[in-house]
Amino acid sequence: xxxxxxxxxxxxxxxxxxxxxxxxxxxxxxxxxxxxxxxxxxxxxxxxxxxxxxxxxxxxxxxxxxxxxxxxxxxxxxxxxxxxxxxxxxxxxxxxxxxxxxxxxxxxxxxxxxxxxxxxxxxxxxxxxxxxxxxxxxxxxxxxxxxxxxxxxxxxxxxxxxxxxxxxxxxxxxxxxxxxxxxxxxxxxxxxxxxxxxxxxxxxxxxxxxxxxxxxxxxxxx
Amino acid sequence: xxxxxxxxxxxxxxxxxxxxxxxxxxxxxxxxxxxxxxxxxxxxxxxxxxxxxxxxxxxxxxxxxxxxxxxxxxxxxxxxxxxxxxxxxxxxxxxxxxxxxxxxxxxxxxxxxxxxxxxxxxxxxxxxxxxxxxxxxxxxxxxxxxxxxxxxxxxxxxxxxxxxxxxxxxxxxxxxxxxxxxxxxxxxxxxxxxxxxxxxxxxxxxxxxxxxxxxxxxxxxxxxxxxxxxxxxxxx
Numbered sequence: 001x002x003x004x005x006x007x008x009x010x011x012x013x014x015x016x017x018x019x020x021x022x023x024x025x026x027x028x029x030x031x032x033x034x035x036x037x038x039x040x041x042x043x044x045x046x047x048x049x050x051x052x053x054x055x056x057x058x059x060x061x062x063x064x065x066x067x068x069x070x071x072x073x074x075x076x077x078x079x080x081x082x083x084x085x086x087x088x089x090x091x092x093x094x095x096x097x098x099x100x101x102x103x104x105x106x107x108x109x110x111x112x113x114x115x116x117x118x119x120x121x122x123x124x125x126x127x128x129x130x131x132x133x134x135x136x137x138x139x140x141x142x143x144x145x146x147x148x149x150x151x152x153x154x155x156x157x158x159x160x161x162x163x164x165x166x167x168x169x170x171x172x173x174x175x176x177x178x179x180x181x182x183x184x185x186x187x188x189x190x191x192x193x194x195x196x197x198x199x200x201x202x203x204x205x206x207x208x209x210x211x212x213x214x215x216x217x218x219x220x221x222x
Numbered sequence: 223x224x225x226x227x228x229x230x231x232x233x234x235x236x237x238x239x240x241x242x243x244x245x246x247x248x249x250x251x252x253x254x255x256x257x258x259x260x261x262x263x264x265x266x267x268x269x270x271x272x273x274x275x276x277x278x279x280x281x282x283x284x285x286x287x288x289x290x291x292x293x294x295x296x297x298x299x300x301x302x303x304x305x306x307x308x309x310x311x312x313x314x315x316x317x318x319x320x321x322x323x324x325x326x327x328x329x330x331x332x333x334x335x336x337x338x339x340x341x342x343x344x345x346x347x348x349x350x351x352x353x354x355x356x357x358x359x360x361x362x363x364x365x366x367x368x369x370x371x372x373x374x375x376x377x378x379x380x381x382x383x384x385x386x387x388x389x390x391x392x393x394x395x396x397x398x399x400x401x402x403x404x405x406x407x408x409x410x411x412x413x414x415x416x417x418x419x420x421x422x423x424x425x426x427x428x429x430x431x432x433x434x435x436x437x438x439x440x441x442x443x444x445x446x447x448x449x450x451x452x453x454x455x456x457x458x
Contacts, residue, residue: 058396082326125326159349
């Protein structure tokens with residue numbers, strides 16, 4: 001999944017990666033593309049983890065793991081960091097999901113259970129402010145329940161914010177007409193994807209060029 | 223002569239009284255002013271409202287301040303951590319208040335407070351439970367929610383070094399909330415590894431201008447929170 005998402009990250013993009021599978025996208029960016037990673041705790045130009053023993057507890061990413069700074073990196077305080085995010089300067093954010101709805105609503109921060117400790121971090125800022133929001137997630141939960149649903153039952157992170165969903169089964173665009181499958185994983189049929197999805201899907205796998213919401217077209221290198 | 227230097231962390235926090243609002247810098251352990259927090263634990267001020275991104279880890283630093291029952295309310299974005307049960311336990315028992323704020327909104331509320339801006343509108347959290355009961359308005363066809371600027375009586379911040387005037391430079395991602403918290407507190411108290419003579423810091427690289435800093439404490443070898451946690455340390 002991470003490899004597939006990386007193909008859609010164009011040269012020159014400023015990208016924020018969430019914790020988990022999204023973090024893996026960095027290592028699959030195709031050769032020849034210069035992509036600048038932002039981590040919202042205050043670094044533009046995030047590099048891979050340092051070798052063991054070279055960690056600096058004051059050089060970490062948003063997941064609080066040790067990272068490095070690439071040549072050309074910049075440090076900044078939180079108001080500047082979130083000016084990048086909320087001010088629409090970051091091109092793409094890639095994050096995980098608990099649920100995505102037919103309208104592109106995202107739930108990824110809380111199960112809403114009474115006993116849960118609510119913790120939101122920067123997720124709501126990212127989905128509200130970043131130009132394009134990519135979700136990477138297993139198509140269903142571990143118990144087989146649909147994560148792509150008609151309406152989210154978990155508390156929302158943002159309303160109508162998701163542009164595209166990458167799962168282990170398919171790539172799905174959020175369009176004004178509804179959720180459109182633009183690509184299937186090898187050996188997976190549209191019907192199999194539909195069966196594991198809690199809302200009707202449109203089959204656009206035959207289209208040569210993927211459809212997207214037109215207000216921010218992206219130059220991809222498929 | 224301007225001299226913001228205090229001889230000890232204890233002296234620097236000696237007038238933090240019960241009921242005070244205190245901003246505490248740091249994102250996880252990066253930038254956490256652990257010696258100032260421990261001095262505040264020794265000082266014993268209670269009923270505090272603390273504004274900080276997280277709630278600390280283990281039984282040291284911010285987690286220890288909370289464990290010592292000095293904090294009435296936390297204003298933060300992410301009150302969970304892999305290795306602390308202090309805040310979650312108190313919260314589940316209803317013994318500590320939480321105001322959960324999206325991280326960027328938290329930063330902007332602090333920035334606004336420091337800049338004399340009482341409130342602002344943002345798209346963050348619109349349509350979510352964190353926007354419930356907040357005033358909203360449409361601008362250019364999009365809905366925004368009103369958020370209030372944040373100020374504090376004190377800020378506890380860690381920087382790398384300063385000069386006698388309080389001009390600050392930071393270390394890598396330990397900068398995080400430090401610069402904006404210094405602007406938003408009546409009294410910003412900063413621990414640094416080294417206090418230099420005036421003129422020793424190039425004006426081009428100053429991150430926090432000294433006007434925002436009231437008190438400086440030199441802590442040449444600050445403790446590392448994760449190391450204390452790994453060693454199973456417990457403060458006090």
